Amino acid sequence: MARAAGRGAMTMAVSGARAALPRLAAALVLPLVLASLPLLHLAPNRLVTGAPISAAVLGPWLWPLLALAATGPALVASARGRVGAGLGLLACAGGLALLLVGLGTGASELLAGQPPAARARLAAGAWLVGLGLGAGMVFGMRASRLPAPGWLAAVAILALTAGLGAAGRLDALSLTVEFHARRDGLARAILDHLALSGGALILAGLVTGALGVWRRGRGAVDLLVGGVQVVPAVALLGGLVAAASAVLALLPGLRAAGLSALGAGPALIGIAAYLLLPLWRGLQGALRAPDPAALDAARALGLTPRQTLTALRLPLGAGLLIGGLRVAAVQALGLATLAQLVGAGGLGRLVFDGMAQFAPDLILLGALPVIALSLAAESALAALEAAARRRWPA
Amino acid sequence: MKAACRSALAPLLLALALAAASHPAVAGLLAGGGSRPLAVDRLGELAISHLALAGLGFLIVAALGLGLGIAATREAFAPLRAGIDTLAAFAQSLPPVVVVALALPVLGFGGPPTLLALLAYGLMPTLRGTVGALDAVSPEARAAAEAIGLTRRQILTQVELPLAAPGLIETLRTASILSISVAAVGALAGASTLGTPILAGLQNQNVSGLLQGTAATAALAFLGDAMLLAIGGFLTRE
Known part of the structure; x- marks a missing residue:
């Protein structure tokens, strides 16, 4: 005892x-x-x-x-x-x-x-x-x-x-x-950064939506959006500039119209190209989310394909769709930093200026907002994703 | 075996085509007159140092990611699983450029900041991919292995790892692509890689150098992908 x-x-x-x-x-x-x-x-x-x-x-x-x-x-x-x-x-x-x-x-x-x-x-x-x-x-x-x-x-x-x-x-x-x-430059850079990443996200969303309609080409699109990921971002931006300058050399009229091989254009296209994969996977996952029995039931009830899409596929796939959007948004904010390589501005300008001058504080001044924006996008969209999954449990 | 070769064939052909495009004669032709293509020797030098940096980074990331991933799926570490996902999301929010830039004043120019960026950006996806692949092994297979009296180590090496091989190869493909890609970004930190002619080309409007660096980097990335696809096909041939 x-x-x-x-x-x-x-x-x-x-x-x-x-x-x-x-x-x-x-x-x-x-x-x-x-x-x-x-x-x-x-x-x-x-x-x-x-x-x-x-x-x-x-x-x-x-x-x-x-x-x-x-x-x-x-x-x-x-x-x-x-x-x-x-x-x-x-x-x-x-x-x-x-x-x-x-x-x-x-x-x-x-x-x-x-x-x-x-x-x-x-x-x-x-x-x-x-x-x-x-x-x-x-x-x-x-x-x-x-x-x-x-x-x-x-x-x-x-x-x-x-x-x-x-x-x-x-x-x-x-x-x-x-x-x-750098106070004025910083505010401007943050706005430019948001515009670049937001613009690329919208562009990639539109392209993904258009590709989603094209049923027969699904395999080709899979290969294409996966293949883009293999090309390093620095290389893709470089290649876009090379391609744009080749086009401008062939058609000098475009240059006269104010188009340039450097700047926001190639940056937007380059960033958007990388966002296609997460958005595409999110969309495909969302469309496949309802199980075949539920789809059969919808058809038996006499729902039109459009009604099936809005009443069944999109709500059930909302979590996956927002998940893809979350990955894409975080990638867009990071890639927009590289956009300064082609002279597109944004927070990358402060980071690159700081690296060129070897001034650590200037690098920090550019890098801290990038990190803050990425974390904010990540946690906001993660919360939205969780809410969608709660609202429409699979 | 045949299927393995077939899946690796497309990236291999693409890699060869891109490598050909990076040859000074072809790149000069593509970029038009007045451009200054890099000599083959210089391009080869850059490609070798790019491969060395990316290869070292890939080995570190793969070893740490697979090792930690295997450790994280053992029963003893089950409570750490939620933390890994949070950490992975956090680490993915740090763009490699930003890590390279922040590490520059601390680690100096060249390879070390690039390796750090690679580690910061590549480790968590590899770890998460490993955990996902091992989780996908069916519990029945594990239970059967236990029932016939295999030890834990035997279950890991003879049941879990072979069954998870496709997922693991997929994870390593991502890691290899990230390694090649971050090594190119490392040129910003003064590391001598295939990113160097790209940056120089962007600054000096040297389109053929830009094209050569771009094509050669992409060729390396596709080559690594083809190699891992072939290995994956070979391992899962049954």
Whole structure:
């Protein structure tokens, strides 16, 4: 009896230790990163990496940040109810605010007395701790059962960054300096990027729809849209430019009419060519979604082919169709970055300018919106896909 | 066997045609007068370094993707499955150009940022494809293997992998195409690949160089595809 009780206590202790381990790990990761990796790089100009700066740069903000970076993730990892998760979420958000304020203040102190070309650039430690706290916010919101935790966290982080930026607290960071230098160009680039990817998506959708009507050529279309995927994007864009310039050389009148071998035209066609495969697969899957018995039943009820399409095939295939659209949209946003290769503009322009100048902050300025747009498209369409599958279960 | 050859024949012929189109004489003819085609030697050099980079990337991605995919389908790792899908969706949202660009200041010019981009972009589809192919093996086959007393390792090597072979080959085809494609993007990071004449051609309006790089890259991609199709046909000939 006593031995059994002892064994019970021991297994409890063991399972307690096992449960404590993730909590301990969650509490230790971010403080360890803060202690070991540089938060900033102080560089004499915007093109060199510069000297690493440790977490001491945060000054008075360091200790509260360490406390929040330890307790927030630990609370989120161990939360059983909504209260604990909510507290962890608040700790993570507070930690992120402290990190940003501390980095901004520390950077402006570092730069005081330096020549104007000197830059304080965010380093690996700052990115990792920021990402960790952001992830803590998402998981905290999920554990608190808030709706759409990813979106809510993204909005909260954006609002926090924008608020601090508008208050001038982040002005000393090199990314902010680059942003101020390129502000108008950035807005324009985002709009161009959306226009390019949206235009290519619409073009590819129209072509897919037209091909879908052509029943007999299904095998040929399968081969064609699959074959396009094999050609690397850089090569396809290059080939389109070569083809367009050959056409323009044959018909000089077109060049006089304002057409050019470079620019948005070949970019749109090139991007759209890659989107055909996911859209085509989505469409074919959607058309095949209802089982033959259901189709027979529809015919027996006297539904016309059009009614079968709108009442049966499209609702049952909506999930697959939106799934194809989701893959295509994410690919379009990524490929639109390459469109700058043929001079089509968009966010690729900032990325390519940054690579040409070897200016990391300019690359980031172009790359961060691309990543944000892709993730937003992915999660929005994934939510839509899930909703469609719930609404019309197969 | 015959069917295997037949499915590989179309991409093989396409690869040969594209390779012929990348020859300086043909490309010069196609691009018209006044163009400056690359010499065969230079093109061969670029093709070999392109193949080396893409091949290394493909081997890493295939080994890691297949290995992790097999691990993820073992019972012990079942709880990780949902995480893999989320991670795969996230990784696919990062375009290779962006990864190359972001890795450039950290890893420097040349091969390393390209390999990183390849890993970031190719690993998750390969992993997900492997998991999908192994999942498609019918539970009855697995149960039968267990019933006749095969060990777990034997079930994997003698039942699951052979039955999943078509799906696995399909996954590797995707990985090989991604490798060749990302290696071309690597020219942006200064890696010397077949993307180099494409970029130079776009900048200097050198249409024949552009055409040669394009045709040769596509030829390599189709060649790799044909090879994997033939291997797949050979493995699943019964």
